[in-house]
Amino acid sequence: MYFSAKNLTGGYGGVNIIEDCSFEVDQGEIVSILGPNGAGKSTAMKAILGILNNSSGEVSLNGQDITKLKTQDRIKSGISFVPQTNNIFTELTVQENLEMGAFLFDGDINKRINEMYTLFPIIKEKKDQSAGELSGGQRQQVALARALMTNPKVLMLDEPTAGVSPIVMDEIFQHILNIKKQNIAVLMVEQNARQALEISDRGYILVTGKNAYEGNGDYLLNDSEIRKSFLGG
Amino acid sequence: MDFINSIVLLCNFLIIPALTYGSQLALGAIGVTLIYGVLRFANFAYGDLMAFATMSVILVTWYLQSIGVNLGVLPTALIALPFGIIATIAISLFFDKTVFKYYREKKSDPVILIVVSLGVMFILNALVRIIIGPGDVVFMDGARFIIKAREFKDLTGFDEGLALKSTQLITFLTTIATASLLFYFLNKTKTGKSMRAYSDNEDLALLSGIDPNKIITLTWVLVSILATVAGTLYGLDKSFKPLAYWNNLLPIFAATIVGGIGNPLGAFYGGFVIAFTEIALTYAYKKFFVYILPEHLEPNSLVQYISTDYKFAISFAILVIVLIYRPNGIFKGKVI
Amino acid sequence: MRNNLDIKIAFSIMALLLIMVGFLQSWGVALSIINLCLISAVMTMGVNMQWGYSGLINFGVMGFLAIGGAATIIVSVPPVPEAWDAGGNGIILSGILLAILIYSIFFIHKKTKFKFKNYIIFFLVISIIPIMKIIAGPSIEAIESINSATTGFLGGFNLPIIFSWFVGAIFAGMIAFVIGKVCLGLRSDYLAIATLLISGIVISVVKHEEWLTRGVKNVIGLKRPVPYEVNLQNSEWFIKLIEYLHSSKLSSIEIIEERSAMLSDLVISSSGVFVKLSFSLIFSIVLITLLIFSERALKSPWGRMMRAIRDNEDAAKAMGKNVVKRHLHIFIIGSAIIGFSGAMLVTYDGLFTPASYQPLRYTFIIWVMVLLGGTGNNYGAILGAFVVWFIWIESAPFALFIINIVLSHVDSGNEFKIHLIESIPYFRYLMMGLGLLVVMRYRPKGLLPEKIIKN
Known part of the structure; x- marks a missing residue:
């Protein structure tokens, strides 16, 4: 697999929130991490990024072990992350948000920004506005675009559709599908499990910090037990 | 004619002094606001940092004067400025590494950082008074006036004189130039933008690959430049007195909050707001009204809202009004 | 247990150091250090209540000290009848007017609701100064012109100066109430800046309102709660006491003239020490009383609540505690204690010099x-x-x-x-x-x- 995290264990203050979790994503694939509240989904994300101080496990990207790298170096190696909240620079303009996203990007920034504007046409219209003035859905697009600026190989999303209306949710999922077409490995944590599985190639279901189920989207959607427990019937 | 005289009068006693004082406050307030925006605490040592910076400039100025270097009509201190800036950067970074860094890494409460900045304040204050003494130092040389009141009268034939000290013009121009450069840097360059990004959202800045240590070092460098320029301009205009810088810190804080703490452009305007209000409210308008009103309406009191003894009260009143009605400052704008 | 030990050791070392000063320099120096330590200790207890019990940053300590200092003048200095004749009524009238104005501003702010409320309040606040100038101005001028070299102010009530300590506390508490109403509830760093500015204003007032405090002309020769050295030196019981204390030393001297010369030297030097010792006694009583009260308060349910608020304001709020009100109480109490110590300080110095703050x-x-x-x-x-x-x-x-x-x-x-x-x-x-x-x-x-x- 292109990007894998194996046997992740860790938490805060000596209490392990996740235990022995493993995830894999291939290029051009969308993989969702699902589960009830408090299952450790966001903690798993942090462990993969190396933000969690005391965690163990192995993370590898394209065959290279990146476990030893610090968060900033993992980002340099091609992973990009969109946090659930505070995921844009509200005081900066949309364009400046994208420029900051490309802080580590060596190529032609303007070209890359224009590519983002084609991918997310709505934010082009707002490019000179403060990102904080945008609507929830537009902010989320800015956040995605910012994360894509470095031309990452892996995109990690922490609940990209939290707190947005169903219409905006569909729109965001559509954008994520477009991102997948660029041969990027997408790993996302989602609360809206059913909708997320509909666009996902595969999914993991975490329960109390452990891998409970995994499989392709259709399988998870159609398994009656999983439906009952996690997808609300 | 009387109308023109009254305008000249206001220029001489209100507008020119307020522009000068406002420039001094504006530069100081930008410095305080930068520290607040990036390092997230109110630095009570800032007044004494300005005093230290000015002292360094004075020492170099004295050396330059002793070897006979000068700038003709301009004050020698302008050549000494870069040396003062270097000394100030050095001491700022020294205190950052030895003092502030520890609390930053521990993510201490801002209140603790305020208290710690008091310690730095004491040390800087003592250093300045030990090195250069507590007294007044006049280090202004070159031409004192661009135009004197009498020359102006002779030139124009007005009854009112208009005096423009060279320090006043230098202060204003330098402030505009420094502030413009700073705003260009913050808004147009990649590093400046990354500084704003860091101030806006530290975590996301880290995720974008912005190096926090570089940003913090850069902030201290900018703050030291601003402190040196502001301190030197103030010292040239008035005279150097260590405790005067401490007293200036209060209106500077007021300007910072009025402009929205963490907002450099707001701090810039805030400096002028405080200066103009302070001077406009403490100026005695009697002579002004004598010019513009018919004789029987002339006032017999000073027509002064409040005596200059209470200028602190003006900063405070503005501060309280702003804090109650517009806690984020009266200027909408980008917060660093 | 361990903590108690620390306290004992720490204070013993301190006592030892002070005794060393007594032997190495002089007992007079040691006692004046002790007295100022005691006064400072009262100040720190006030600040500690605000900062230590409830995390409030009060950078206006200087202002409250000066208020306490001004109280000593108002309470203890003899009144200046000429000044009262000249402008007393005007001042009283303006005082009442000022109180009414401030009260009505708070009243409008709290109890009424109408469209232009904020503008009215703003206008009222702005108009305080010109109104006071017009009403009080002539009286102030009259008062300050009377004998300006020696008086030029209203004087006080000629009461024992100890009263002024309590009056200073009340004044400081009243000012703290107004400041607290306006500034508490601000973010901690804003509170620090605001209180610092206010203390600057207070100093401006005591410096420049000469009709009240003589301003930078200072007031000297304040009353004392303890005897004066000169009176001691002439009182029989004191001379006898000194004679008794040094009897062995004195009896070793044969010549009568030398002995009486030595005695009078001893009386003179001891009178200073005695005065300082009396001050120490009074200050210690104040400090110990305060300590007992605040230790009790700290251990009471009230103290528990204050600490709970300090440690987790949000949780305390969620439990229905009125945090701002509690903060206001502690701000007033702490400031009152600081005001009290400010009056103590001026009493000990025997003079009030606004410019020294x-x-x-x-x-x-x-x-x-x-x-x-x-x-x-x-x-x-x-x-x-x-x-x-x-x-x-x-x-x-x-x-x-x-x-x-x-x-x-x-x-x-x-x-x-x-x-x-x-x-x-x-x-x-x-x-x-x-x-x-x-x-x-x-x-x-x-x-x-x-x-x-x-x-």
């Missing part, structure tokens, strides 16, 4: 005392006051001693040496800064940390 000395040194001694612990605050004041006074002779040793080979006309010796007063600021930074870094809770009270 500097924030470094009268606000931030007090803060260093609290932070160094132990935030949230009364014994710590008191220890901090003693240690810091001791260093403050003794660092100058100490620095001189060090400079003379290190530069003993340098001739005394050397410019560098002269410069250093002239700079000695500033070395103590350096010590304060270093001390503060070291304590904040390595013992962030102070020398005597807050005791965790288990319930």
Whole structure:
């Protein structure tokens, strides 16, 4: 697999929130991490990024072990992350948000920004506005675009559709599908499990910090037990 | 004619002094606001940092004067400025590494950082008074006036004189130039933008690959430049007195909050707001009204809202009004 | 248990140091250090209540001290009848008017609701100054013109000066109420800046309102709660007491003239010590009373609630505690104690000099005392006051001693040496800064940390 995290264990203050979790994503694939509240989904994300101080496990990207790298170096190696909240620079303009996203990007920034504007046409219209003035859905697009600026190989999303209306949710999922077409490995944590599985190639279901189920989207959607427990019937 | 005289009068006693004082406050307030925006605490040592910076400039100025270097009509201190800036950067970074860094890494409460900045304040204050003494130092040389009141009268034939000290013009121009450069840097360059990004959202800045240590070092460098320029301009205009810088810190804080703490452009305007209000409210308008009103309406009191003894009260009143009605400052704008 | 031990050791060392000063320098010096330590300890207890019990930053200590100081004048100085005749009525009238204005502003703010409310309040606040100028201006001018070289102010009520300590506390509490109403509830850093500015305004007032405090012309020769040296020297019981205390020494001298000369020397030097000792006694009573009360308060349900609010404001709010109101109470009480100590200080000095109030000395040194001694612990605050004041006074002779040793080979006309010796007063600021930074870094809770009270 292109990007894998194996046997992740860790938490805060000596209490392990996740235990022995493993995830894999291939290029051009969308993989969702699902589960009830408090299952450790966001903690798993942090462990993969190396933000969690005391965690163990192995993370590898394209065959290279990146476990030893610090968060900033993992980002340099091609992973990009969109946090659930505070995921844009509200005081900066949309364009400046994208420029900051490309802080580590060596190529032609303007070209890359224009590519983002084609991918997310709505934010082009707002490019000179403060990102904080945008609507929830537009902010989320800015956040995605910012994360894509470095031309990452892996995109990690922490609940990209939290707190947005169903219409905006569909729109965001559509954008994520477009991102997948660029041969990027997408790993996302989602609360809206059913909708997320509909666009996902595969999914993991975490329960109390452990891998409970995994499989392709259709399988998870159609398994009656999983439906009952996690997808609300 | 009387109308023109009254305008000249206001220029001489209100507008020119307020522009000068406002420039001094504006530069100081930008410095305080930068520290607040990036390092997230109110630095009570800032007044004494300005005093230290000015002292360094004075020492170099004295050396330059002793070897006979000068700038003709301009004050020698302008050549000494870069040396003062270097000394100030050095001491700022020294205190950052030895003092502030520890609390930053521990993510201490801002209140603790305020208290710690008091310690730095004491040390800087003592250093300045030990090195250069507590007294007044006049280090202004070159031409004192661009135009004197009498020359102006002779030139124009007005009854009112208009005096423009060279320090006043230098202060204003330098402030505009420094502030413009700073705003260009913050808004147009990649590093400046990354500084704003860091101030806006530290975590996301880290995720974008912005190096926090570089940003913090850069902030201290900018703050030291601003402190040196502001301190030197103030010292040239008035005279150097260590405790005067401490007293200036209060209106500077007021300007910072009025402009929205963490907002450099707001701090810039805030400096002028405080200066103009302070001077406009403490100026005695009697002579002004004598010019513009018919004789029987002339006032017999000073027509002064409040005596200059209470200028602190003006900063405070503005501060309280702003804090109650517009806690984020009266200027909408980008917060660093 | 361990904590108690620390307290005993710390205070014993302090006592030992003070006794050493007594032997090495003089008992007069030692006692004046002790007296100022005691006064500072009262100040630090006030600040400690605000900062240590409830995390409020009050950088306006200097202002409250000055209010207390001004109270001594209003209470103890004899009235100036001519001045009262000239402008007394005007001042009383304007005082009443001012009170009405302030009350009506609060009333409009609190109790009414209409469209242009904020503008009306703004207008009223702005108009206070011109109104006061028109109403009180002529009276002030009249008062200040009467005998301006010696009086030029209203004088006071000619009451015993001890009253002024309580009056100072009440004044400070009243001002704290107004400030607290406006500023509490602001973010902590804003509160720090706001209180600092207010203390600047208070100093401007006592400096420039000459009709009230004589301003920069100072008031000297204030009353005392203890006897004057001259009176002691002429009172029989005091001479007898000294004679009795030194009887063995005196009886060894044969010649009568020499003996009486020695006795009068002893009486003169002892009278100073006796006065200071009397002050120490009164100050100690104040401090101990205050300590007992605040230790009780700290252990009471009220103290528990204050600490709970400090440690987790949001949780306290969620439990239905009115945090701002509690903060207002503690702000008033703490400021009143500071005002009390301000009056004590002026009483001890015997003069009121508004121009001498500097924030470094009268606000931030007090803060260093609290932070160094132990935030949230009364014994710590008191220890901090003693240690810091001791260093403050003794660092100058100490620095001189060090400079003379290190530069003993340098001739005394050397410019560098002269410069250093002239700079000695500033070395103590350096010590304060270093001390503060070291304590904040390595013992962030102070020398005597807050005791965790288990319930």
